[in-house]
Amino acid sequence: MTTKQRKLSSGARNNLFAYGLLFPSFIFLSLFTFYPTLKSIQLSFYSGPMTRLQFSGLEQYKGVLEDEIFRKVILNNIIFMIGTVPTSLFLAMYLAIWLNKKMAGSSLLRTSFFYPTIVPLIAVANIWLFIYTPQYGLLDNFLHMFGRDDTNWLGDPNTVMIAMIVMIIWKDAGFFMIFYLAGLQNLPRDVYEAGEMEGAKPFQMFRHITFPLLMPTTLFVMIVAITNSFKNVDHLYIMTKGGPDNASNLLLYHIYEAAFTNWDLGKAAVLTVILIVIMLGITAFNYLYLDRKIHY
Amino acid sequence: MKFKVLSFVLVLMVVLAGCSSSETGGDETTEIDFWFPVAVGGDVAKIVDGFVADFEKENPDIKVNAKYGGSYAETMTQVMASAQAGNSPELAVLFSIDLFTLLENDLIEELTPMFEKEYLNDFYDGFMANSSIGDKVYSLPFQRSTIVLYYNKDAFKEAGLDPEAPPENWDQLVEYGKKLTKNGGKDQWGLEIPSTGYQYWMFQALALQTGDNIMSEDGKEVHFNAPYSKEAMEFWLSLGKEHKIMPEGVIEWATVPSDFLSGKTAMMYHTTGNLTNVKNNADFDFGVSFLPANNEYGSPTGGGNIYLFKDLPKENKEAAIKFMKFLTEPERVAQWSIDTGYVATTESAYETDLLKKYVEEFPPALVAREQLEYAESELATYQNGEVQKIFNDHIQSILTGQSPVDEGLENAQEKAEKVLEPFQE
Numbered sequence: 105m106t107t108k109q110r111k112l113s114s115g116a117r118n119n120l121f122a123y124g125l126l127f128p129s130f131i132f133l134s135l136f137t138f139y140p141t142l143k144s145i146q147l148s149f150y151s152g153p154m155t156r157l158q159f160s161g162l163e164q165y166k167g168v169l170e171d172e173i174f175r176k177v178i179l180n181n182i183i184f185m186i187g188t189v190p191t192s193l194f195l196a197m198y199l200a201i202w203l204n205k206k207m208a209g210s211s212l213l214r215t216s217f218f219y220p221t222i223v224p225l226i227a228v229a230n231i232w233l234f235i236y237t238p239q240y241g242l243l244d245n246f247l248h249m250f251g252r253d254d255t256n257w258l259g260d261p262n263t264v265m266i267a268m269i270v271m272i273i274w275k276d277a278g279f280f281m282i283f284y285l286a287g288l289q290n291l292p293r294d295v296y297e298a299g300e301m302e303g304a305k306p307f308q309m310f311r312h313i314t315f316p317l318l319m320p321t322t323l324f325v326m327i328v329a330i331t332n333s334f335k336n337v338d339h340l341y342i343m344t345k346g347g348p349d350n351a352s353n354l355l356l357y358h359i360y361e362a363a364f365t366n367w368d369l370g371k372a373a374v375l376t377v378i379l380i381v382i383m384l385g386i387t388a389f390n391y392l393y394l395d396r397k398i399h400y
Numbered sequence: 401m402k403f404k405v406l407s408f409v410l411v412l413m414v415v416l417a418g419c420s421s422s423e424t425g426g427d428e429t430t431e432i433d434f435w436f437p438v439a440v441g442g443d444v445a446k447i448v449d450g451f452v453a454d455f456e457k458e459n460p461d462i463k464v465n466a467k468y469g470g471s472y473a474e475t476m477t478q479v480m481a482s483a484q485a486g487n488s489p490e491l492a493v494l495f496s497i498d499l500f501t502l503l504e505n506d507l508i509e510e511l512t513p514m515f516e517k518e519y520l521n522d523f524y525d526g527f528m529a530n531s532s533i534g535d536k537v538y539s540l541p542f543q544r545s546t547i548v549l550y551y552n553k554d555a556f557k558e559a560g561l562d563p564e565a566p567p568e569n570w571d572q573l574v575e576y577g578k579k580l581t582k583n584g585g586k587d588q589w590g591l592e593i594p595s596t597g598y599q600y601w602m603f604q605a606l607a608l609q610t611g612d613n614i615m616s617e618d619g620k621e622v623h624f625n626a627p628y629s630k631e632a633m634e635f636w637l638s639l640g641k642e643h644k645i646m647p648e649g650v651i652e653w654a655t656v657p658s659d660f661l662s663g664k665t666a667m668m669y670h671t672t673g674n675l676t677n678v679k680n681n682a683d684f685d686f687g688v689s690f691l692p693a694n695n696e697y698g699s700p701t702g703g704g705n706i707y708l709f710k711d712l713p714k715e716n717k718e719a720a721i722k723f724m725k726f727l728t729e730p731e732r733v734a735q736w737s738i739d740t741g742y743v744a745t746t747e748s749a750y751e752t753d754l755l756k757k758y759v760e761e762f763p764p765a766l767v768a769r770e771q772l773e774y775a776e777s778e779l780a781t782y783q784n785g786e787v788q789k790i791f792n793d794h795i796q797s798i799l800t801g802q803s804p805v806d807e808g809l810e811n812a813q814e815k816a817e818k819v820l821e822p823f824q825e
Contacts, residue, residue, distance in 0.1 A: 154484055155505040173793075237655060238647060239586070239664060254586070259595075259650030261800055347596060348650045349797035364477045365785035367501055 141380065147373035154367055168374045176350050177358045180265065184354060185333040187269035188276065192329060193322065195277040200284030201314070214285070221279040229339035232271045233258075236343075258344050261351035268343075268352055272336055280325045287321035288314075327390050331383060355379055430719045431463045433489035437475040437704065438468045447739055455726050462719045472704060483507050488709045490720040493542055496530035496705040497780035500619045503538070504782060509708045511537045514721055522746045526701050526775030533618060539705035540728055541745035543736070545673040546699045546768050546775050547605050549692065553685040555580055555588065555666040566689040567667075570609075570635060573692040577645030580666040589665040590645035593636065597653040599795045600779050600788055601700055602669055605691055606632035608698030608776055619781040620823045624791060625806075625813040633798060633805045635694070640799075649800050671702060672768040675741035679762070688764035690771050697774040703742060734758075743768045781816075782823045790815045 150157040151164050168174050203214050220228065235242040236257040244254055257267045291314070299309050337357040340346050346353030346361070353361075356379065363372035434452075438444050445468055452464045469475030472495050479492045488507060502508045512520075512535070520528075520537055527541035553563035559579040567573040577590030593602050600614075607614050611628025615621060623629060640648035660668045661681050669691065678686060691699050706724055708717075726732070733749035736742065738758050749755055750769065759766050781787045794812035797803045803811070 153504045154480065155507070233652075237652075240662075254647070256647065256649040258652070259647075259800065261797075261802055345596060347793070347796050348800050349793045349802060361785075361789065364473065365789065366783065367480065367505075367785060368783075 144373045144376045144380075147369060148377050149370075150373075151368075151370035154369055157370065160370070164370050164374045168371060168378070173350055173353070174358070174375070177353050177355050180351075180353055181334060181355045183265060184269060184272075185330060187265070188272045188333050189326065189329045191269075192273045192277045192280055193325060195273065196280035196325070197284050197318070197322075199277065199281045200288055201310070203281070204285060204288045214281075217278040217281055219278065220275045221282075223275075225275070225336060225338040226342060228271065228275050229342035232267075232339075233343055236267055258352075259348060261348050264344060264348065264352045268339065271339065272333075276329065276332065280329065283321055283325050284318065287318050291317050323390060323394055327387060330386050334379065334383065355382075429461050429463045430715045431465060432491065432716055432720050432723065433465050433467060434723065435467050435469050435475055435479050435489050435492035435494075437470065437472045437493060444740065447736065451727060451732060455723060458726075459719075459722065462722065464723060480505070483709070488711075490709060490712055490716055491706060491723065492709070493704045493706050496527075496539065496541070496544070496701075496703060497778050497784055499530065499533075499538055499705075499780055500782045501784055502707060507710055508538055509710050509712075509717075511539065511708060514708075515725075519725075522748050524745060524747065524769075524772050524775075526772040526777075527745050529617075529775075529777035530701060530780055531705055539707045540724060542704055542706045542727065543673075543740065543742045544701055544703035544705075544745055545671045545742055546701050546771055547602065547669055547691060548672055548675075548699070548767055548771065549667060549689050550660055550670060550674075550678060551667045551687050551689065552660070552663065553687050555663070555684075559666075563685070563687065566687055567692045568690075569692050570694045573667075574639070574643050574645065577639070577643065577667070581645050584644065585647060588663060589647060589659075591639060591667045591669075592646055592651055592656045592659055592665040593639070593669045594653040594656045595650045595796060595799050598702075599799075600791045601702060603629075603632060603636070603791075603795055604700040604776075604779060605669070605698060606636055606694070608700065608774070609691065609694040609696060610635075611695065613700075613776045615779055615781055617777075619784075620820055622779075622781060622787065622791075622813065622816045622820070624794075624816060625809045629809055630805055631694075633795075633809060637798060637805060641801075650796055672743055673703065673741055675764065675768075676739075677741070679741070679764075688767045690767065690774075697771065699771055699775050700778045701772075701775050702778050737765070741765075743772070781820060783819050786819050787816045790819070 147157075148164060149159060149161055151160040152158045199217055203210050203217070223231075238244055238254045238256045238259070241257075243257065244252075247255070255263065257263050295313055295317075296309065299313055304312070334355060337354050337360070340352060340354065340357045344352045346357050355375065359372050359375045359379065362368050362375060436445075436448055445466075448466055452466050455464060456462065467478075467489070469478045475492065476494050476498055479489060479494065482488055483505070494502070499508075515537075523531070523541050526546075527544050528537070531537055531539045531541055549566060551566050556563040556566075556576075559576075561576055561579060567576045573591065580588065580590040582588040595602065604614055607626075607629050610632050611626065612623070614623050614626070614629060616623075639646040656665070656668050656670055657674050657677060659665045660670075661678065661683075663684070675688065690697050706727065708720055708724065712720065728746065730746060730748040730752050731754060733744045733746050734752045734755035737744035737749065737755060744750060744755060750759075779788060779791070791812050794803070794808045798805055798808040
């Protein structure tokens with residue numbers, strides 16, 4: 105009995121020590137994550153000018169949900185997500201499978217596909233601003249050769265979203281490719297050998313061996329890609345400011361506008377809460393639902 | 401175990417020590433904070449630092465901390481954030497149109513009682529319009545601009561136009577524009593009016609030339625759907641759609657000057673703040689003139705003012721006022737205008753030998769001042785950011801053909817009225 109007690113207490117002591125070691129990180133998390141989150145939730149129930157906030161309850165939530173710009177922004181963000189995530193995942197996997205082969209120049213190719221990742225998004229935005237410039241931009245110059253007239257890619261609501269999506273795919277696919285390369289290096293050889301003995305064709309190999317075995321990587325990369333599609337907004341600041349007429353506006357940029365151009369902190373807090381809920385929802389869906397359907 | 405706990409406490413102390421801040425004790429000197437926006441790429445910070453050094457030489461008991469905040473918007477953000485934390489600066493240069501936002505948050509001091517009448521009257525009326533409400537003055541004009549027409553004299557010659565006679569009115573603008581447009585705009589456009597970032601500002605110019613300004617002086621009403629507003633918008637849309645002298649759709653603010661400098665457009669509407677840039681980089685002969693008139697000349701003013709913040713200790717307030725006066729002395733205003741291309745804000749600055757000589761060498765610097773006679777205040781209302789955005793969005797939606805002129809402006813009006821409703825008491 106006594107020995108058992110001592111064991112417990114030593115276990116408790118060990119736990120306490122572990123908690124102790126985690127404590128500094130916990131302080132930082134509280135200061136810079138939990139506290140601002142709670143503060144935003146609190147702030148979302150207040151409205152009015154910054155220095156004279158009034159309690160308004162759920163009034164602002166109603167206002168935001170009825171706001172047509174908000175709806176447009178959410179819709180844009182969904183389009184942006186659907187446009188960027190599957191394509192960049194597919195491209196990343198495709199590139200990784202090809203570059204995983206031992207061939208001449210594979211390091212050079214890997215580097216060149218990976219390099220857009222290293223460039224900051226603001227710089228990428230400036231590069232692509234030049235590409236998309238009507239008349240003398242790179243893209244228009246290229247299309248002139250095929251007799252196509254000038255296109256105002258970023259100035260037309262019908263093309264601006266596509267332009268943004270293409271740019272983000274260019275930037276992200278190389279980043280995700282690295283994860284897939286790492287995943288491929290870890291796949292067991294013997295399964296492939298067995299496949300070869302059975303006379304499986306390359307596509308069958310991919311379909312029944314590579315793809316399922318890469319699922320954990322895909323899941324991880326998918327979470328990163330989806331959250332990225334809500335976080336990547338720096339380029340809007342440089343390229344379109346969310347225009348024309350909100351055609352390229354995204355949720356996070358919309359929050360920025362509400363907070364720092366309209367000084368409507370209450371509304372910005374409501375939007376922030378909505379963003380947090382969306383992010384938590386995506387993460388929970390991935391980890392609680394999809395995670396169980398995968399063989400590790 | 402003891403050792404573990406001890407080491408852990410030590411770690412914690414180090415962490416917390418990193419978070420604490422140091423306080424500097426003030427002795428006999430008064431310290432004032434002066435926030436200042438620096439548009440990227442200028443030597444503006446150097447000039448301001450020079451001003452500060454001169455001022456401190458004259459006033460050894462005052463120390464000015466010049467803080468540079470990036471763009472206007474970023475500076476405003478930093479000032480608002482520090483004000484919210486109960487730590488507002490003494491002085492800041494912010495957009496003149498942020499007046500209502502600052503008033504609404506009860507952050508700034510009225511200046512009328514602190515300066516003599518003659519001193520305030522020295523500033524141009526066109527600039528004072530955005531600096532005051534009724535007869536109460538709230539800020540001092542500092543780096544102010546208007547919109548002017550830049551035109552390429554070489555392109556004019558080539559098209560058989562008189563390079564010394566830029567278009568005077570809308571009809572001429574279209575007529576010359578057609579002559580200057582080469583190969584359907586592929587080689588050269590006749591004109592570019594930017595429609596991102598500050599499209600409301602460009603719109604104001606067209607509305608002022610047609611009839612009147614687009615908001616009331618008290619910042620509580622807007623006239624986006626007035627007949628003259630519709631006429632202005634129709635004209636703007638027609639330049640690309642009907643007359644084909646300007647690219648259709650939305651034209652990026654920042655690329656317009658590069659288009660002008662590279663000969664992609666023969667004329668442009670842009671801020672006088674770009675004058676020095678164009679002067680230094682144009683490899684052709686260029687001219688600057690009034691914006692072409694419709695029923696009259698007209699342009700809104702723009703740019704930033706110096707604001708004095710509220711609830712300061714007495715000596716800080718006095719030091720701040722001293723520094724404001726110092727910054728607006730004629731010689732300094734003149735120097736500022738020459739170095740940046742902004743319009744000098746006071747009459748007496750144009751009397752200085754410095755500016756007289758400069759204007760003789762470079763007459764375009766005078767155009768903006770002469771146009772001031774027709775200048776009106778920039779769009780400023782309560783909830784300015786939001787109203788501006790509503791209007792900006794709808795201008796773009798009209799220019800990109802998403803909505804017809806009438807409908808777009810009516811919608812903008814309706815939405816802006818909803819935002820301004822709480823202020824209509």
